[in-house]
Amino acid sequence: MTYEGTAHFWAGSAGVVSDSDVAVRFRMDNGEFVDMTLRRLPFDDVLAGKPVREFRWWKGKRHYSGWYWSSTTGGHVVYESRLELARILLADHDGDVVAIAAQPFVLEGIDGGRVRRHVPDLLLARADGGLTVVDVKAVARLSDPKVASQFAWARDVCEAHGVGFEVWTGCDPVLLSNVRFLAGFRRPVTIALEWVEAVMSFAVDPIEFGLLERSLVRMAPPAVIRPVILHLLWRSWLSTDLTRNLGRSTVLAAAATPAGVSA
Incomplete structure (x- = not known):
């Protein structure tokens, strides 16, 4: 998977970005990339937009990527693995979920003096107006200190901005x-x-x-x-x-x- 604009966009984001906020890059429905802070993020535009990454096929690829037609959105939702597809299926079946966006944005912010960048797997919107960022990961990967610290930072960022955060590893x-x-x-x-x-x-x-x-x-x-x-x-x-x-x-x-x- 690749996305455009891989250079840091921290300094170029709209407004002044402090250590307590994060920069966000998302992609409009017309394909245009937009930079701003998470506090100002228009989530309706994110949910209606395109993934910030596009998958590529190559010989020997280990993950199964593709597009799933969602009855919730009336359009296709991209997935990068079968585990991710499973979480999308559950979201599509959930009557409380009213919108699903895959690879919805890039988060970039300060964490203990270093700059972190993270692309969540999914953004779910619920009928009550709530929003949840979902990261899908095989349970064996959660013991990796790099994965754990990345998710801990993403959780703190999301919850500080009124957005739920979920790490999903599978289900019954x-x-x-x-x-x-x-x-x-x-x-x-x-x-x-x-x-x-x-x-x-x-x-x-x-x-x-x-x-x-x-x-x-x-x-x-x-x-x-x-x-x-x-x-x-x-x-x-x-x-x-x-x-x-x-x-x-x-x-x-x-x-x-x-x-x-x-x-």
């Missing part, structure tokens, strides 16, 4: 497997949305997956209804324990339903 494998499977039904254009209200009406009380399908068999075949059920699980309009394997005996229940459920 069954949960991830279920979410990855449900992601296959995330695109509304592939779902018969006209059956959403009917499915939800039969799930007002807890009901097994198989029974829910059979209850609607006179209205539409399972090949039509099953993707609707799985789409609603993806959107969290139907709820279940995703740390257990999905099957016909999985108990589903209607969650709080937003207005315009069939949209």
Whole structure:
């Protein structure tokens, strides 16, 4: 992965940067790079912008990079590794997450007399207005003193500016497997949305997956209804324990339903 402008941009950032603040470089949707301080950062522009880095392919590359189509953003989110993709999947499934940006900005600031630079993996915006910076790292790497000190600095910087900070190393494998499977039904254009209200009406009380399908068999075949059920699980309009394997005996229940459920 590379990004433009690798020279220090500390002195060139907008305003006077003190030891208590950090310089930030982000990339607008039109591709233009913008420098300023973290206190003045327009997060809406960051979330709507482009990654500050672009990945490159080469023979023998160890990580799997690519682009993931997000139902949250309606566009593609870049990932640099399969572990990073896993965290993006969970964010895309999370109904509280309203925006996702990958490699959202470069942070540069003073840490004990030295200049640090850091590009977080993700920036998540939540429905309540909260923001969380996420760094994805294999758990074995956390014992590396360089990694630990970098993340400690990034956490201090983020929290001092009212932004949450998360280091993500993985999750329950069954949960991830279920979410990855449900992601296959995330695109509304592939779902018969006209059956959403009917499915939800039969799930007002807890009901097994198989029974829910059979209850609607006179209205539409399972090949039509099953993707609707799985789409609603993806959107969290139907709820279940995703740390257990999905099957016909999985108990589903209607969650709080937003207005315009069939949209």
